[in-house]
Amino acid sequence: MSVYDAAFVNTELSKPTSIFGLRLWVVIGIFVGALIVLALFLLSLCLTSRKRNRHKNQIGFPKSTTHHSPPAVSKEIQEIVHHAVPDHHHHVQPEIHVEIGKLEHRVVFSDRPSSGESRGTVSETASFGSGTVGPEVSHLGWGRWYTLRELEAATNGLCEENVIGEGGYGIVYLGILGDGTRIAIKNLLNNRGQAEREFKVEVEAIGRVRHKNLVRLLGYCVEGAYRMLVYEYVNNGNLDQWLHGDVGDVSPLTWDIRVNIILGTAKGLAYLHEGLEPKVVHRDVKSSNILLDRQWNAKVSDFGLAKLLCSERSYVTTRVMGTFGYVAPEYACTGMLNEKSDVYSFGILIMEIISGRSPVDYSRPQGEVNLVDWLKAMVGDRKSEEVVDPKLREKPPSKALKRVLLVALRCVDPDATKRPKMGHVIHMLEADNLLSHDDHRVGKDSTHSIQSHQHENRAVSRRVNNQKDEGASSNISEGDSDGNLQHPSRWR
Numbered sequence: 001m002s003v004y005d006a007a008f009v010n011t012e013l014s015k016p017t018s019i020f021g022l023r024l025w026v027v028i029g030i031f032v033g034a035l036i037v038l039a040l041f042l043l044s045l046c047l048t049s050r051k052r053n054r055h056k057n058q059i060g061f062p063k064s065t066t067h068h069s070p071p072a073v074s075k076e077i078q079e080i081v082h083h084a085v086p087d088h089h090h091h092v093q094p095e096i097h098v099e100i101g102k103l104e105h106r107v108v109f110s111d112r113p114s115s116g117e118s119r120g121t122v123s124e125t126a127s128f129g130s131g132t133v134g135p136e137v138s139h140l141g142w143g144r145w146y147t148l149r150e151l152e153a154a155t156n157g158l159c160e161e162n163v164i165g166e167g168g169y170g171i172v173y174l175g176i177l178g179d180g181t182r183i184a185i186k187n188l189l190n191n192r193g194q195a196e197r198e199f200k201v202e203v204e205a206i207g208r209v210r211h212k213n214l215v216r217l218l219g220y221c222v223e224g225a226y227r228m229l230v231y232e233y234v235n236n237g238n239l240d241q242w243l244h245g246d247v248g249d250v251s252p253l254t255w256d257i258r259v260n261i262i263l264g265t266a267k268g269l270a271y272l273h274e275g276l277e278p279k280v281v282h283r284d285v286k287s288s289n290i291l292l293d294r295q296w297n298a299k300v301s302d303f304g305l306a307k308l309l310c311s312e313r314s315y316v317t318t319r320v321m322g323t324f325g326y327v328a329p330e331y332a333c334t335g336m337l338n339e340k341s342d343v344y345s346f347g348i349l350i351m352e353i354i355s356g357r358s359p360v361d362y363s364r365p366q367g368e369v370n371l372v373d374w375l376k377a378m379v380g381d382r383k384s385e386e387v388v389d390p391k392l393r394e395k396p397p398s399k400a401l402k403r404v405l406l407v408a409l410r411c412v413d414p415d416a417t418k419r420p421k422m423g424h425v426i427h428m429l430e431a432d433n434l435l436s437h438d439d440h441r442v443g444k445d446s447t448h449s450i451q452s453h454q455h456e457n458r459a460v461s462r463r464v465n466n467q468k469d470e471g472a473s474s475n476i477s478e479g480d481s482d483g484n485l486q487h488p489s490r491w492r
């Protein structure tokens with residue numbers, strides 16, 4: 001630009017305008033400034049609304065782990081991203097990405113370290129003076145990576161005397177760590193094709209799970225051909241032993257203990273089904289997988305068959321696994337697997353706990369071999385009191401017995417869609433106090449007792465009749481007519 005042009009522009013810009021007599025360059029300056037402010041305002045509006053939308057679209061994680069309010073879960077999840085779900089100890093968890101649509105859902109753990117747990121385990125590790133490379137913090141971000149040496153030391157060289165059980169996939173040892181902590185070590189058998197897969201599934205499924213009714217996985221060992229899982233040690237055997245073992249004429253499992261075991265198991269399963277995303281289907285709910293501590297608390301173990309499932313989806317598997325007598329009919333026939341298969345097995349478990357009988361027992365007379373059929377027949381004939389384990393010293397209160405039987409019958413409904421969710425089961429079991437002492441309350445209104453007794457009777461018989469009626473599409477539930485026992489809204 002020439003000097004002349006510059007002078008001309010300068011003169012023009014300096015001319016006063018009609019806007020308050022302001023010079024032109026001042027007006028242009030104000031205009032440009034206003035434009036910038038407007039642009040910034042629009043930009044921030046845009047960013048805020050995008051953020052809000054993203055928030056809305058996030059997968060709904062449980063607000064709490066209580067079972068009265070199962071979490072709302074998105075039904076359209078293609079890929080599930082587990083965003084830092086706080087566990088019971090409020091540790092930040094690493095992410096899991098689950099790819100759906102493969103025969104095995106592949107679970108990939110991000111290597112973002114979890115905050116609290118890793119630090120805790122490092123110090124534990126340091127105190128573990130084996131001299132060699134010590135146990136390390138798992139790269140999965142939870143638990144410990146035990147060395148073979150350490151586990152051998154804990155079990156006296158995996159010695160026979162430390163064996164506490166043997167399952168389909170390996171031998172379980174009692175181990176005692178250097179600091180005196182008792183652990184259960186499952187040494188997976190490598191010569192079975194399943195071992196490696198079971199190891200991965202179990203590690204991935206339960207490594208991060210914390211619940212008082214689920215056996216906790218503390219860590220694992222991968223060394224050479226060895227694959228071992230290290231669990232908290234549960235010190236009072238398993239339910240199968242206590243129900244069917246040689247306990248004498250009177251079982252130590254009183255009615256109240258049995259009710260608590262049923263409830264504890266229900267809570268553990270409800271957590272797997274409704275408190276985790278992706279949910280976990282156990283696939284092998286049975287009495288030998290219910291471990292007991294000295295206070296008779298139930299802890300569900302053996303997640304080896306668990307599959308991570310995408311919410312609200314069924315998973316079709318080509319191999320039906322589980323244990324004879326407990327497997328849901330639709331799962332056995334079609335391989336169709338969802339959490340309702342666990343609910344069925346849980347129903348069988350309740351029947352087993354109440355009657356003390358095995359799900360299938362060929363030593364019994366014909367007509368009694370199959371527990372479900374026998375129990376349905378007994379209840380249908382109004383002989384509910386006679387199904388109770390003869391080893392129970394004190395018979396249960398009639399009302400409580402019928403309530404529990406009703407729950408069991410609902411769980412084994414041949415139509416999987418009519419079976420209750422585990423959260424619902426808990427509500428049903430907790431709706432009334434089922435413990436025996438409650439029934440002996442002084443001054444109980446006898447009229448009320450008789451009426452509720454009749455109500456319970458009708459509800460149980462109707463459930464049996466509904467199930468007998470194979471083609472019945474009727475949607476009758478206990479919610480239809482019988483007072484609070486029947487009001488479904490109380491169970492949601």
Ligand SMILES: Nc1ncnc2c1ncn2[C@@H]1O[C@H](COP(=O)(O)OP(=O)(O)OP(=O)(O)O)[C@@H](O)[C@H]1O
Nearest residue numbers: 164165166167168172184231232233234238288302
């Ligand atoms: N954490 C533990 N604490 C104490 N005992 C345990 C623990 N885990 C397993 N056991 C004992 O070891 C036994 C075998 O367990 P495992 O889970 O391997 O097999 P299972 O469930 O009996 O059979 P399968 O795996 O073939 O269905 C259990 O029944 C139990 O008595």
